[in-house]
Amino acid sequence: MRNSSTPPLLRLEDICVKFGFVEALKSVNLSIQRQEVVAIVGDNGAGKSTLIKVIAGFLQPGFGHIYLNGEQVTIPSIREADRMGIASVFQGQEFCDNLDVASNLFLGKEINQIGIRDDDSMNSRARSVLKTLSSAIRVGSPIASLSVGQRQTVAIARTLLNDPQLILLDEPTAALSVMQSAEVLAYIKRLRSEGRSVVMVCHDLPDVFAVSDRIVVIRQGHVTGVHRTVETSYEEIIAEIAGVTTEHEYEEIAENPKFDSMVRQRKLIDRTISAAVSHGTGHDSPLD
Numbered sequence: 001m002r003n004s005s006t007p008p009l010l011r012l013e014d015i016c017v018k019f020g021f022v023e024a025l026k027s028v029n030l031s032i033q034r035q036e037v038v039a040i041v042g043d044n045g046a047g048k049s050t051l052i053k054v055i056a057g058f059l060q061p062g063f064g065h066i067y068l069n070g071e072q073v074t075i076p077s078i079r080e081a082d083r084m085g086i087a088s089v090f091q092g093q094e095f096c097d098n099l100d101v102a103s104n105l106f107l108g109k110e111i112n113q114i115g116i117r118d119d120d121s122m123n124s125r126a127r128s129v130l131k132t133l134s135s136a137i138r139v140g141s142p143i144a145s146l147s148v149g150q151r152q153t154v155a156i157a158r159t160l161l162n163d164p165q166l167i168l169l170d171e172p173t174a175a176l177s178v179m180q181s182a183e184v185l186a187y188i189k190r191l192r193s194e195g196r197s198v199v200m201v202c203h204d205l206p207d208v209f210a211v212s213d214r215i216v217v218i219r220q221g222h223v224t225g226v227h228r229t230v231e232t233s234y235e236e237i238i239a240e241i242a243g244v245t246t247e248h249e250y251e252e253i254a255e256n257p258k259f260d261s262m263v264r265q266r267k268l269i270d271r272t273i274s275a276a277v278s279h280g281t282g283h284d285s286p287l288d
């Protein structure tokens with residue numbers, strides 16, 4: 001049981017970010033607990049990526065305070081965030097296509113022994129983080145030979161090198177098939193079961209409902225709602241994303257035939273996640 005006097009893992013207080021005249025975040029307050037998955041949802045341009053970038057140390061807020069484990073901190077850079085136990089994967093993460101999986105995992109963080117690149121240590125560490133995720137990806141494969149889903153796995157594995165407490169994922173399932181998404185969602189669950197917290201931005205509500213403990217809705221730079229996933233519904237979240245205020249508009253949303261397909265998609269995702277978990281493929285390949 002969580003002790004009620006324990007501060008949250010991360011707390012944002014009154015965070016404001018401006019780009020010129022655009023107020024991307026307006027006085028955002030948010031807490032992330034230990035061992036929880038928080039999904040950030042909202043329309044295009046709502047401020048989701050900006051929020052992730054502030055926590056990741058990529059953007060400095062114009063105003064506001066950040067508390068990590070109860071202590072006020074500034075997160076001046078991604079590198080510093082990494083040292084503080086906060087790792088991130090942004091939208092459109094780039095890889096070096098001509099390098100193999102292990103080299104991409106360690107890009108910019110190479111392990112050196114007396115000034116010489118230590119490939120053996122990197123390969124074995126790469127194998128162990130991929131194994132944590134139960135992934136059968138071979139560390140010696142060229143990145144160019146991997147599917148989009150496998151690349152996302154490598155991007156997530158890369159965050160684990162420094163054993164982070166908090167992992168930030170911006171649209172981790174965008175452009176993935178249902179099978180590939182389910183695999184990534186299974187990894188997210190695994191990270192939580194290891195005691196880590198995950199904040200993920202996601203457009204796909206069935207994915208959000210399949211994996212998150214809480215859902216945070218952002219609209220035009222404001223946090224307009226924070227819900228426990230088991231206590232809310234697709235209708236409520238969609239209405240909040242769209243900023244629906246009248247009963248009539250809400251009913252229109254609730255009658256939308258899209259919900260049936262969302263419910264079906266959710267069932268498929270749940271089944272695929274359980275299959276991915278029970279068939280964990282974390283064996284070492286002889287071809288490594």
Ligand SMILES: Nc1ncnc2c1ncn2[C@@H]1O[C@H](COP(=O)(O)OP(=O)(O)OP(=O)(O)O)[C@@H](O)[C@H]1O
Nearest residue numbers: 019022023024042043044045046047048049050051
């Ligand atoms: N570097 C920047 N310079 C200027 N304006 C920016 C910058 N980054 C974001 N914005 C603006 O800030 C607002 C929030 O953008 P943000 O990228 O956080 O939205 P988002 O919720 O992630 O959207 P999407 O779903 O499209 O990824 C938008 O109006 C966007 O145009």
Ligand SMILES: [Mg+2]
Nearest residue numbers: 048049050091
């Ligand atoms: Mg974004």
